[in-house]
Amino acid sequence: xxxxxxxxxxxxxxxxxxxxxxxxxxxxxxxxxxxxxxxxxxxxxxxxxxxxxxxxxxxxxxxxxxxxxxxxxxxxxxxxxxxxxxxxxxxxxxxxxxxxxxxxxxxxxxxxxxxxxxxxxxxxxxxxxxxxxxxxxxxxxxxxxxxxxxxxxxxxxxxxxxxxxxxxxxxxxxxxxxxxx
Amino acid sequence: xxxxxxxxxxxxxxxxxxxxxxxxxxxxxxxxxxxxxxxxxxxxxxxxxxxxxxxxxxxxxxxxxxxxxxxxxxxxxxxxxxxxxxxxxxxxxxxxxxxxxxxxxxxxxxxxxxxxxxxxxxxxxxxxxxxxxxxxxxxxxxxxxxxxxxxxxxxxxxxxxxxxxxxxxxxxxxxxxxxxxxxxxxxxxxxxxxxxxxxxxxxxxxxxxxxxxxxxxxxxxxxxxxxxxxxxxxxxxxxxxxxxxxxxxxxxxxxxxxxxxxxxxxxxxxxxxxxxxxxxxxxxxxxxxxxxxxxxxxxxxxxxxxxxxxxxxxxxxxxxxxxxxxxxxxxxxxxxxxxxxxxxxxxxxxxxxxxxxxx
Numbered sequence: 221x222x223x224x225x226x227x228x229x230x231x232x233x234x235x236x237x238x239x240x241x242x243x244x245x246x247x248x249x250x251x252x253x254x255x256x257x258x259x260x261x262x263x264x265x266x267x268x269x270x271x272x273x274x275x276x277x278x279x280x281x282x283x284x285x286x287x288x289x290x291x292x293x294x295x296x297x298x299x300x301x302x303x304x305x306x307x308x309x310x311x312x313x314x315x316x317x318x319x320x321x322x323x324x325x326x327x328x329x330x331x332x333x334x335x336x337x338x339x340x341x342x343x344x345x346x347x348x349x350x351x352x353x354x355x356x357x358x359x360x361x362x363x364x365x366x367x368x369x370x371x372x373x374x375x376x377x378x379x380x381x382x383x384x385x386x387x388x389x390x391x392x393x394x395x396x397x398x399x400x401x
Numbered sequence: 402x403x404x405x406x407x408x409x410x411x412x413x414x415x416x417x418x419x420x421x422x423x424x425x426x427x428x429x430x431x432x433x434x435x436x437x438x439x440x441x442x443x444x445x446x447x448x449x450x451x452x453x454x455x456x457x458x459x460x461x462x463x464x465x466x467x468x469x470x471x472x473x474x475x476x477x478x479x480x481x482x483x484x485x486x487x488x489x490x491x492x493x494x495x496x497x498x499x500x501x502x503x504x505x506x507x508x509x510x511x512x513x514x515x516x517x518x519x520x521x522x523x524x525x526x527x528x529x530x531x532x533x534x535x536x537x538x539x540x541x542x543x544x545x546x547x548x549x550x551x552x553x554x555x556x557x558x559x560x561x562x563x564x565x566x567x568x569x570x571x572x573x574x575x576x577x578x579x580x581x582x583x584x585x586x587x588x589x590x591x592x593x594x595x596x597x598x599x600x601x602x603x604x605x606x607x608x609x610x611x612x613x614x615x616x617x618x619x620x621x622x623x624x625x626x627x628x629x630x631x632x633x634x635x636x637x638x639x640x641x642x643x644x645x646x647x648x649x650x651x652x653x654x655x656x657x658x659x660x661x662x663x664x665x666x667x668x669x670x671x672x673x674x675x676x677x678x679x680x681x682x683x684x685x686x687x688x689x690x691x692x693x694x695x696x697x698x699x700x701x702x703x704x705x706x707x708x709x710x711x712x713x714x715x716x717x718x719x720x721x722x723x724x725x726x727x728x729x730x731x732x733x734x735x736x737x738x739x740x741x742x743x744x745x746x747x748x749x750x751x752x753x754x755x756x757x758x759x760x
């Protein structure tokens with residue numbers, strides 16, 4: 221198994237932290253993983269990106285030319301990166317912010333209204349969680365339970381009060397992915 | 402401390418810093434520079450937990466001279482910096498090689514020459530393996546290629562520095578510094594203070610000869626003796642600690658040679674070798690001074706060509722050519738300025754090199 225995941229969004233959207241959570245969850249699930257914060261030197265203008273390689277064998281190169289999956293959080297990132305996904309790859313987009321669905325022939329698309337979900341849950345800081353939930357379920361690399369367990373381990377005790385909201389957002393994303401399967 | 406080793410998900414910078422503490426470093430002096438600022442930040446936070454000293458110097462020149470002083474007094478000491486900062490430290494490093502003192506130096510290499518940029522590069526290979534500074538002194542140079550190896554090599558560097566009474570350089574880069582991977586931590590055991598009979602420090606009058614730390618040797622023969630002792634150290638290190646790893650085909654047509662982050666890209670190329678239709682093997686040095694001359698020489702008699710991949714216009718490739726001594730063609734894929742070849746770029750170059758060599 222080798223999964224090359226590329227994530228991009230605006231600075232401040234928590235792209236890197238979301239990527240670190242996925243990577244940490246992969247480690248906790250007994251997989252090899254690398255988290256790599258630079259995509260290419262032309263990435264500028266507020267975009268924040270990271271590449272996560274998850275493998276049951278050697279990771280080898282921590283970079284990716286044609287990611288198997290992408291999580292794109294804003295319209296600039298969608299325009300810029302969606303075309304680079306591998307054939308048959310999984311594209312998860314935050315449809316709250318990406319009005320124009322990116323063209324990606326041969327890819328599987330999951331549209332997650334992540335901001336609306338976060339608003340319904342009543343915790344706007346859970347935006348990334350529904351996207352991660354959709355990605356995890358869509359790829360089958362991790363379960364949302366894996367992600368929740370690692371999030372709990374990463375969060376300082378005083379933030380554990382936010383776990384139910386985060387778990388709810390993960391589940392909402394997972395449901396959307398399942399409904400498309 | 403429990404016997405079970407803790408597995409954590411951390412950056413290369415953090416793994417390096419924790420490796421220093423695990424290796425017994427209790428004195429850290431440094432001056433900030435991107436992309437390694439997480440190291441001093443980590444040291445500032447965690448050195449007090451082990452009763453150690455963290456001090457931010459007023460410059461790199463001050464930092465390296467603090468390292469010099471602490472080492473002279475018998476401390477396990479380190480500093481970390483990035484390319485332009487390491488340039489500033491060259492004088493102090495040369496003096497320490499002249500005074501035959503141990504220390505651990507980490508260079509998270511960035512683009513150069515000049516102030517350059519803060520992106521990844523491997524263009525300080527010569528700076529590390531040919532120096533430091535003026536004179537015949539050399540730095541034992543280790544080349545980790547993962548977050549785990551940054552941790553392990555930094556911890557081990559203190560033992561090597563003491564064993565050879567010499568500077569040990571960890572040659573990292575901006576990507577290894579900032580990327581995150583799982584890392585199994587070495588426990589922070591209480592290191593016994595190293596036995597350094599040459600160190601200066603308080604002692605009862607008449608209890609021993611006065612120790613003097615110096616790198617000024619006016620007498621020709623005394624100066625030459627320092628150089629001969631250093632050469633003996635390097636010969637011993639070559640016999641005892643030269644280390645490398647190999648991965649890929651047992652019957653390769655092309656041998657890839659790379660270290661650090663370039664070795665990760667090359668590992669990816671070996672994993673996809675069938676795309677190039679060429680049998681590939683990677684040889685990656687874990688030490689570049691001492692250099693794994695013997696295994697590269699052996700492979701050069703069995704492969705059609707060697708391809709060196711490095712993030713410089715060609716520094717490491719010179720040592721490979723010295724090892725090969727013309728036995729097979731040695732080609733270079735070099736990028737600079739923060740640019741990196743992709744795995745596909747490496748495979749395309751492999752095809753070229755193989756075709757040219759007729760394999």
